[in-house]
Each structure stands twice: as structure tokens, then as C-alpha cells.
Amino acid sequence: LFAGEEVVRTTASIFTISYGIKLFFCGIIAAGAMVIPGISGSLLLMIMGEYYNILGYIKSFNILPLGFFAVGTGIGLILVSKGINILLNKYRSYTLNFIVGIIIVSLVQIVETLFIK
Template sequence: MEWRNLYRGFCMGISDLIPGVSGGTIAVILGIYDRLLKAISGFFSKEWKKHISFLIPLGVGMGSAIILLSRLIEYLLEYHHEATQFFFLGLVIGVIPYMMKKADVKQNFKVNHYVILFLCIALLAFMAFAKPDSELKMEGSLTFLMVIGLFLSGWLASMAMLLPGISGSFILLLLGVYPVAINALSTFNLPIIAAIGAGVIVGFIVSSKGIRYALSHFPHITYAAIIGLIIGSVFVVFPGIPSGGLTFICLLTFIAGLFITKLIGSKD
């Protein structure tokens, strides 16, 4: 077993609780993004045994973070929102130079790649200002239609989790499901967790194969889209300009995020 993946999964699990921060971005920072896609895709093939030692510790780490820290994340976002968001803003911005170097932007990007990059930035910037018109209300027992809705929401969110720059939690927020999901995790509402979780698993299988195919056959275009999504996620994470005594605290948490990205990235 690759026991290092316990802490890697824990870090990814934390990020997937935050609207605006992608688990895929954290996987990039940790240097395991390509391996993650290969492992998820390969797990559902004849060579599934080769990927068990990678995926099990990663999954345990992610699950532990989501279960143990859902209440803490709720608290931090409610009472220390700006400082928390600036920390994750540092993480997101810190990964951009790494991705540009990995894609060798100066050498490989042409006009069409920059067009795709800026379109993805615009898409995320637009989504940052989008507000959900309604919030899913869970009253009484789950109906079949509710289960289908939660399943599809989990599917869409999981596809976002694997793409650096798009947050699965943010997709749930746009769909009006995020408060329901966080409450279910905090209160161990197993039927809701199972419905969303099933969608997440199916989404992981489908999207991992799709992203791997795109990276293999259209690497420069895919990297252009990923870099654009990461830059665009800055608009999602940015909580606004802090005021008063918060300015210094937010600056410290932002620098901490940059430092952690640099520290982790230098080891991989």
C-alpha cells in the first residue's frame, strides 16, 4: 500500500469540501494528477489489481477528511470566511506556474490554445457571479425523483472534482444541493450520502477515462483548458478585498497557501 496517499487523500478531501477549490488542483500540487487518472480508469479494467495499493489509501484519506472535517469547514467558512478563502486562493494561484511549466506554454501554445484558455477563464468568471435560484429542500422521506436528482448532482460534481480549477462543491452549490450534502455529512444521513456518493463513483469512472483520452490525444488543448479553469477559479475563490484588521491576517493565510504549494510541488 502507498501509505503516503493517506495524507494526499486527506488534503484532497479537505479541498473538495470547499466551494471553489478543486481536488484536481490539489492532486496537481501533490504531483499525482496523471497517476490518479490512470488509477481510477485502470481500476475498472482487467489490470485493476495494479491500482489497489494507490487508490485505497487515497480513498481512505479523502473519506476521513470529508467525514471528520465537514463541521470544521462549515465553522471556518462561517466565522473566518475571508482568511480561509485567501489561504485557498494562495493554493490555486501557486499551482498556475507549475501547470504552465508542465504544459511548456511558450513552446507549445498557439493562438487557438490561448483562445480556449481565455474562454475557460471567462466561463469560470461567469459562474463565480452565478447564484443558485433555488436550494434543494429535503423534507420528509426521500422520493425516487429526489434520489435521481442527488445521484445526477453527485455525477456532475465528481466530474468537476477531477478537473483542476473546477470545484465539485461549487457545482453542488450552483445546483442548490451543497447545503443538503454538507448537512448529510455532518449528521451522517446515510441515504442522502449514498445517493450522492453513487453519482460521484459513476462520474469518476466516466470522467477519468475522458480526461485521460483528451490528455493523450489532445494534450496542448487539454492543458490550455485546464490552465484556463485554474485561473478562472480565482474569481470563484476570491472573497473580496478584506478590510480593517483582516487585511493582515488574509495576507498571511494567502502567503501560507503559496508557500505550501511551493513546498509540496518542489518534492514531486
């Protein structure tokens, strides 16, 4: 956790528009992942290297980067939910099978993590 806090301190002091655009797209991806069951939005943020930065922005109430992330999150929620709605209307069985597949793979991964060392 201390390494994450150091990342927050170094990144929080330098904010550019290009970094804001990155936060915007991270918000879209994280929100989209949170809508689909079995995919963790916070894990994707960790993979993209922004999880601890966003926690730091929340902790220090840094509005500008949180604004970029929030707008991206809102747009991501709308786009993914509309996309899933379209897919469910056109390809209902394929979409449901895909979602069930993601859930099953997530459960297998959890069981594997718990019982296989």
C-alpha cells in the same frame, strides 16, 4: 447557515426516487468538477441547491440519500478521469491549454474578488 439548516430539515424528511436520481447526478457533476483544476465541486453543489442538504445528510448520517450521492460521485470520478485521459491521449495540447485556461481564469477571479470591491 440557519437557512441552509432549514432546507436540510424540510428536504431530509421527504425522500423520493426522483430526488435520489437528482442526488446521483449531482454526485457525478460534483465529482467531475473536483477532478478538473479550477472548478469547485462544492460551489456547483451550492448552485444546484444540494450543498446544505448533503451536509445535513452527513450530519444526521442518513444513509439512503448519501448512498445515491456516493454512487454518483464514484461514477463521476471514473467517467471524468477516463474522459480526461482519452482527451490527453488524442488532443494533448488542446486539453492542457484548456486546463491551464481554467486555472488562469480562476486566479484572475480570485484576484478580482480580493482587490476590486
